[in-house]
Amino acid sequence: MPDPETWLRSTPKGLFCEPGNFTIDPTSAVDYAVVTHGHGDHARPGNNHVLATPGTIAIMRSRFAGEAGKNLQPMAYGEAVKLGDVTVRFAPAGHILGSAQAVLEYKGTRVVVSGDYKRRPDPTCPPFEVVPCDLFITEATFGLPIFRHPSDRGEIHRLLASIKVFPERTHLVGAYALGKTQRVIALLRREGWERPIWLHGALLGLTEVYRQQGCDFGELRPATDSDAAEMKGEIVLAPPSAINDRWSRRMGEPIHAVASGWMAVRARARQAGAELPLVISDHADWDELTETIREVGAPKLWVTHGNEEALLHYATGLGIEAKALSLIGYEDEE
């Protein structure tokens, strides 16, 4: 069995697979890209060929229109394609709509590139699938044992409880446009919030993509043209950058909530201007990262980005040969 070091290497453009001649989540345009999911730091415009799940392709089309890539090749979870001498298939990553782990097989060796992932249920995408492998390449955004996300149900209930205490104030929730927004909407619906939910203009397009892929969100309204009186006691979602910005002034005195895994750390929450930090994350927390490492059973672990130091220490303690790739260009934002 060839050592993955000999056929998979990190380059300035991302993780390059030599015998398949493709790059995974290239940070700048390449001839052949395998894209794990639609977030801007993983899916970028201008590639010649793109292999991704149908959900990811729909997201890329919505974001990049004609620049999404010359030849977009959708491949469903579980299907396989041969690229050069390498077989590639996608397994659900549970991160956002369309998110996938790339499973690469070459001469009897299996490598799993996790992309970004989480292990807990998400109503907007299928759950993470454990794929046993010889090398597991993981993210480590929340790779410290202080990050142990609470249940999303409890966090949504904190938001609903705040509306009961402050029924005259708009609750403005900062959430990333792709993934977090749609998950928060779906969670609110699941917990019985039946009022219309207002959305900042920047969130409308991607939410529509989710809807077309089969998500039912109930009544959504654009927040931009509404007046303050109408939004009292209502939930408005906006990109995190907008909650402390001029845009939010139209709402009188809104309660600023932010939905992100970073909200677990008080200083981070205050920096984000959150009065109501909601720890809702689309990334694996420490327990999920370590559980996944144990379950895939790979003797080798590479860590792409995030807080890798603690995770390397942990994996080494399990007898796993672990190293940091320190890939540049992937953000810690969520």
Added chain:
Amino acid sequence: MKRFAALLDQLFYQPQRNAKLRLLSSYFASAPDPDRGYALAAMTGDLTFQHAKAGVLRNLAAERSDPVLFSLSYDYVGDLAETVALIWPTKVSDDTEPPTLGTIVETLHATPKAKLPALLAGWLDRLEPAGRWALIKLITGNLRIGVSARLAKTALAALGNLDAGEVEEVWHALEPPYRELFAWLEGKGPRPDATGRAAFRSPMLAHPLDVNDLPGMDPAAFMAEWKWDGARVQIVGEGARLRLYSRSGDEMTATFPDVVDRAPGDVTLDGELLVMRKEGIGIFADLQQRLNRKTVSAATLKDYPVGVRLYDLLFEGPEDLRGLPFVVRRARLEAWFAKAPRPGFDLSPLIPFANWDELALKRKAVADPGVEGVMLKRADSVYVAGRPAGQWYKWKIDPKLVDAVLMYAQRGHGKRSSFYSDYTFGLWRGDELVPVGKAYFGFTDAELLELDRWVRNHTVNRFGPVREVERGVVLEVAFEGLQRSTRHRSGIAMRFPRVSRIRWDKPYQEADQLATLEKLLPAKA
């Protein structure tokens, strides 16, 4: 404990005073006894634990986690209580029932030191991170959630539709968990009896005078005295007890032994705490050497001797004088003081005047740096808590003005968050602009919008949240006084600077020189 933890969490993140009050009132109204009483005690600083300390928790967390992981985590979070709360390895499901706050407090008091670690570990196992954080904060005693004792009492008083002052009057008769206090506020019990406890009496406050109202006011109905620039205090002697309170009811007895030792035992006095030296009273900066300290050294006592300038007499023996007119109380104060003069105390003199013009002239001519303005009190005013309309007025000395250049701006808090509303301004020293102070109020909402837009469009540099702006805007800054300061690059600290006008008309090169300000400084001590 879940509700207490949620409350602390919400208070921690909530910047607005009114919203904090709402959170507190809603908690006090619905949380059960004795939990709410212990929560109140935690916020007023009346809850201490002898054995449970931060170190115990640190050891517990270190025992239960890998040392490398603990140190990486601590390094990342930067706060021990929070690191322990987050790294604690037990995962709790939503329906785990943690112990109640009441159980926790009472058990902590009853548990010997040796058994504490196991006890705390057991609780931490049953709490989620916000609950663990709350437990650690409770034990280590410094909540740091932006709630003063006064704010907690204000929220509490709202339960019974009362003023915080009425809670203050019975406060010192009570102990955690304050069952009889809650019962009284909820109309289920009698008013707690505070006789003999030297309780704080909420002070009477003044409205700022609008000079346009002066012609309509009858000078004969008012008495005037100087408004001294110190700290308003109340001295309460009752039975064997003697307490010194700040204007907001915080007890200061322990840090002012020089006042307390010489204070009379059987009266309640309203006055101004001032640094008093043979050569006269000190400026406010001197008094600051004595305020907000936990302990006071012999050297500080000697260098900054304080005394009290008396304004009013509220109780003489058991007799409550507050229902009498000011003119009568004043006569009683003078008579009492004549019988019992004592070092470290004097009377705030009355200012005789026949008409408003005469008083205005005296106000204008006053040269004492310890005078902040003139107080006008209706001769027939009874002493009531708060700020009743039409009774007392403060007529401050006109502020001094300086034209300064806007240099840096930062976003404000609460209502003004998202606006650049905190302005650092500077004055010229030759070709150089020297930052002199910071102002964050004084302008209208419309002016704020204009300034905010100007700042965003003229930023030349960013330092974290701070924006450096182009030179261009001149702010007319009003201030109350100046002090020498080694902490400021200009060597000057301003008292109460605020924006009085935006001088869009004035070229920034023509703003004032720092030397102009230096001339106004008090002579070096």
